[in-house]
Amino acid sequence: MQDGYLLDHLIDHMLAAGRTTSAEAVAGDLRWVEARLAQRGPTAPWSDLTRIDTPHAHPLAHSLAQTAHLLAPTNPPHALASVLRARLDTHPHWQPQITACQHDPAQRPCLTNEWPLPDAFPPALQRTLTGHTNWVHSVAIARDGTWLATAGDETVRIWDRATGSCTATLTGHTNWVHSVAIAPDGTWLATAGTDETVRIWDRATGSCTATLTGHTNWVHSVAIAPDGTWLATASNDETVRIWDRAFVAQTSPHSGHTYRVHSVAIAPDGTWLATASNDETVRISDRATGSCTATLTGHTNLVRSVAIAPDGTWLATASTDETVRIWVAADQPPVTMMRTEGPLLSCAWGAAGELVVGGERGLYLFKLRT
Known part of the structure; x- marks a missing residue:
């Protein structure tokens, strides 16, 4: 002792x-x-x-x-x-x-490195979180930066940022969880899965407070509005659905895509949203009316991810055509296009205007000059 x-x-x-x-x-x-x-x-x-x-x-x-x-x-x-x-x-x-x-004779025999390890960690890596038993499809970071949530296998896990420990495992989905989003105030989460449901979770208790049904195929993406009063989901059923947080009810489905919708993002002012689809297009929709105000074309393969910059000025899209494209306004060609190696699966904006893009060959970091 x-x-x-x-x-x-x-x-x-x-x-x-x-x-x-x-x-x-x-x-x-x-x-x-x-x-x-x-x-x-x-x-x-x-x-x-x-x-x-x-x-x-x-x-x-x-x-x-x-x-x-x-x-x-x-x-x-x-x-x-x-x-x-x-x-x-x-x-x-x-x-x-x-x-x-x-070289201490008192030490037990052991193996030593003859050459540098092939899986040596890059300097930027801070910590590796383990616990999921299958693919990890999505990650969301709390606004205060002290914790994060990950979605994979049939669970959602909450992690302490400082220690890397898993503080909670949320269960209830009956198939893979594809997306997780954290409410602006950090008190609740929303998840979307291949069981065709969207679930709302209480952060403090880890309990599922609501199960949203209506999609007729896998739900790939969920996004929560900046004011936390509504959320949007994107599905293989070719629709994007809007849900009222207070009544946990669907207010209006958005359609127009002609193939699976993989990603949805909500503008910082909450008045419009952007969706990315396997039909190779990105659509801008009005939040109030549900009407499509613009269709952005140019990608030549599946568009897997869309992200809106923190100030709402820029729109980024990532595609399996191995390009990431930046758009500044509706009905215009992309401002710029960056080509990478391998299909791209995800993109996200940082607070300082940097763009992080993930693909099958690794991560890419872009800094947009204005």
Whole structure:
């Protein structure tokens, strides 16, 4: 019990005593990391380093966060230390300590890296979240940035941003969940699935508060209006449907596409929406009337995703024709077209005007110049 208390609280006591340098030395010692890993799991040594607000401790915590998903218990238990060392071997801080351990005659025999690992993590990767048992189709980030939700297999999972832990698993869909959206105030979520339903979830309790039915085929996409009073869904049944949040009822279906509708996005002012379809078109619709005000053409294959910029000025579309196109106004050709390698499946705007595009060959980041 005394050893457990020491491991759990030593870093806090050292920081409280103003001994930041000593705390950094302890938390950055590989032997301490291995002890904490065996005692409490990968979150413990990472948490120790995040408490130390120094330029040196930050990258050490980052390196542990990157590899946390690989540090599950092993059989035999002591093999876990070998996994840790193999993943940290190229880090300039950990590598000398790992080399020293390898030459320590008291150490158990273990495998060592002869060459850099082929699946080494890129510097931008912060953490890998594991738990879904099949494809992950969708991710949404809460407005305050402290948590996120993912949709895959037949579940929706809620994750803590800081620790990477799954805080809730929402179940109720009877087939794959294809899309998840988080309400502006963060109190509820909406999900869409291949069971032809849309479900509303309470964030606090994880309970399903409503099941919306009406689509007659898979529901691929769900979007929530900026004011949180309504939502839109897109389906394989070639329609987009609008739902009133208060009455949990469908107010009006939008039609016009001639093939599956894969994506729907709502403008920041809530007066219009954009939809992307396998019919190779993007349609702009008036929220109040449901009428199509413009059809954007130019893609030469399935349009899998549409995203509206935060200021409502720009519209981006991603297609399996290996291009992402930027549109500035209705009834005009795209302002610009960027060609990539491989089919594109998703696009999203960042707050600073950057565009992130995901495809079968990887992620692309574009910065639009105005």
